[in-house]
Amino acid sequence: xxxxxxxxxxxxxxxxxxxxxxxxxxxxxxxxxxxxxxxxxxxxxxxxxxxxxxxxxxxxxxxxxxxxxxxxxxxxxxxxxxxxxxxxxxxxxxxxxxxxxxxxxxxxxx
Amino acid sequence: xxxxxxxxxxxxxxxxxxxxxxxxxxxxxxxxxxxxxxxxxxxxxxxxxxxxxxxxxxxxxxxxxxxxxxxxxxxxxxxxxxxxxxxxxxxxxxxxxxxxxxxxxxxxxxxxxxxxxxxxxxxxxxxxxxxxxxxxxxxxxxxxxxxxxxxxxxxxxxxxxxxxxxxxxxxxxxxxxxxxxxxxxxxxxxxxxxxxxxxxxxxxxxxxxxxxxxxxx
Numbered sequence: 001x002x003x004x005x006x007x008x009x010x011x012x013x014x015x016x017x018x019x020x021x022x023x024x025x026x027x028x029x030x031x032x033x034x035x036x037x038x039x040x041x042x043x044x045x046x047x048x049x050x051x052x053x054x055x056x057x058x059x060x061x062x063x064x065x066x067x068x069x070x071x072x073x074x075x076x077x078x079x080x081x082x083x084x085x086x087x088x089x090x091x092x093x094x095x096x097x098x099x100x101x102x103x104x105x106x107x108x109x110x
Numbered sequence: 111x112x113x114x115x116x117x118x119x120x121x122x123x124x125x126x127x128x129x130x131x132x133x134x135x136x137x138x139x140x141x142x143x144x145x146x147x148x149x150x151x152x153x154x155x156x157x158x159x160x161x162x163x164x165x166x167x168x169x170x171x172x173x174x175x176x177x178x179x180x181x182x183x184x185x186x187x188x189x190x191x192x193x194x195x196x197x198x199x200x201x202x203x204x205x206x207x208x209x210x211x212x213x214x215x216x217x218x219x220x221x222x223x224x225x226x227x228x229x230x231x232x233x234x235x236x237x238x239x240x241x242x243x244x245x246x247x248x249x250x251x252x253x254x255x256x257x258x259x260x261x262x263x264x265x266x267x268x269x270x271x272x273x274x275x276x277x278x279x280x281x282x283x284x285x286x287x288x289x290x291x292x293x294x295x296x297x298x299x300x301x302x303x304x305x306x307x308x309x310x311x312x313x314x315x316x317x318x319x320x321x322x323x324x325x326x327x
Contacts, residue, residue: 026138027145045146046169049138050177059319072145075138 002041011043011051013090016083019061023078026052052077060086112158118143121165128171135178143168191259192315194266198308199242201273202301206234210298234298238305245309246316258318262311269307272300 018029026048033041055061060083066076079087122140130136143164150160168174210231214224252258 027142030142044169044173045142045167046139046174047177049135049142050174050180053135053178054180073137073141075134075141 002037007041007043010041010094011048012055013087013094014041015048015051015055015077016060016079016087016090019077019079020084020087023076025074025076029077055083058082112156112161114147114157114161117158117161125171125174129175130171130178135174139168139174191262192312194262195308195312195315198266198269198311199238199305202238202305202308203235206231206298206301230298234302234305237302238309241306241309242312245313249310249313249317251317252314253318255318258314262314265307265311269304272303272307 014033015029018024018032024032030043030045030048033043052061052063056063056077059080061077062080063075063077066074068074118140121143122136125136125139130139146164146167147157147160150163151157155163210227213219214227219227252261
């Protein structure tokens with residue numbers, strides 16, 4: 001399992017990156033994160049919604065109510081312009097951290 | 111016999127009791143809960159077991175409440191505060207126009223007087239647009255939300271008072287072209303006060319929003 005601090009820090013970039021593929025809703029976002037991480041990145045499901053609402057308030061994403069194919073009500077989220085900018089910045093920062101860690105690991109193996 | 115609908119109703123009551131009272135988060139959480147129960151049941155679990163697992167996964171009401179509390183001002187409230195600023199600026203731009211236009215079209219005014227009148231309006235519009243565009247960069251970032259909201263409301267209140275007691279004590283008119291330009295200029299400046307106050311209310315929200323975005327990026 002991944003430490004909860006890292007899970008919390010990665011929530012926003014992951015949500016932004018997932019929404020960059022197209023609009024989605026809370027349940028689908030959680031399922032996709034679980035699937036892509038092989039179940040290792042686990043959020044407490046309900047915690048996703050305060051994060052989504054906070055991001056919406058900051059103008060990174062927007063929402064609309066819609067219906068699933070079975071008629072169930074769903075709140076769909078999509079990326080706004082500021083969200084795309086934030087996503088690029090997140091990705092740069094995470095790449096930087098990843099690059100530093102990879103470099104250090106290589107040095108340890110030399 | 112386990113009644114799934116009653117169990118979901120009871121869960122909803124527990125959420126309400128914990129303080130998640132705003133309808134949107136609770137509705138979203140319930141939709142999520144139902145989707146998860148459905149998925150668990152499809153994988154072969156009983157309704158009761160699926161419900162228990164799903165409730166556990168969604169989290170404790172108290173923890174969720176504290177997370178929702180951190181969000182702060184609802185989007186709607188923030189939009190209202192910004193909208194009030196936009197209204198102030200639009201009013202400040204258009205009200206003088208309705209007064210200036212008939213004066214500028216008045217046949218008794220010389221071309222010079224008309225050009226000066228037009229210049230007054232242009233200065234007013236330019237000052238309003240520039241302050242609207244850039245004031246958030248000059249304004250302080252008030253992180254305390256209630257304080258920021260209070261300052262905004264005071265600005266809008268001051269706008270209304272200024273319009274009621276400041277601007278309408280004087281209405282430029284007069285028949286002599288030479289005496290009209292100074293009052294016209296003062297009138298333009300008076301409307302700029304409205305735009306400035308509205309711009310402060312809006313700009314404070316924008317400054318806080320930009321800072322918030324940068325801090326969290």
